[in-house]
Amino acid sequence: MFLLLFVIFLAACLAAGSTGALFSPGTWYEGLNKPRWTPPNRAFPVAWGTIYLCISAAGAIVAQHDGNGIAMALWALQIALNGLWTPVFFGLKRITAGLMIILALWLTLIASIIAMWQVAPAAGLLFLPYILWISVATALNTEIRRLNPSRGSSEA
Incomplete structure (x- = not known):
């Protein structure tokens, strides 16, 4: 049963993550002012792959x-918000x-961790x-918003 559930949750994660292929950063993002500590682009697929496996x-x-x-319910809400941010x-x-x-x-996510911890501590971890x-x-x-004040709300 765990494996079937894992695959279903992973499919939800992959659906949310697919927005990254549909709405890639592109030249607009490259042209933004970003802080020096911005993670390198190669870190994102590694981080998201690990995260999606963990939350599945x-x-x-x-x-x-x-x-x-x-x-x-919180798991469903977080994956919906996750999928919404990229577009x-x-x-x-x-x-x-x-x-x-x-x-x-x-x-x-804070609420999810608390709720999951109460059901199964390993899930919260x-x-x-x-x-x-x-x-x-x-x-x-936050820093991108601060460093690009004229592009914060309606840049297209």
Whole structure:
């Protein structure tokens, strides 16, 4: 049962992650002012691959337990917000709107970790790499907004 659930959760992650192929960073992103500590482009697929495996496992673990309703609802919300950020930030080129989405994602991840921990502590632990990466991404989005004030809300 775990393997089937894992594959289903992984498919959801891959669907959310596919927005990166549809809305790639491109020349617009390359032209933005970014902080010196911006992770190299090669770090993103490694980080996301690891994160998607971890959160798929977390979802599969929690799905097998009674009393998992809140944790599962939060899992669904986080993957929806995850999939929404890329088209808004890279597709619509809305830096400020992207920041609002990633802040909502960060808060949802905190709630997810707490809810999952209550159902199955291992699942909560599996979300830790995700919250760490999203913390970096949130700081990066914030700095890009600060460094590009004229491009924050409606650059197309």
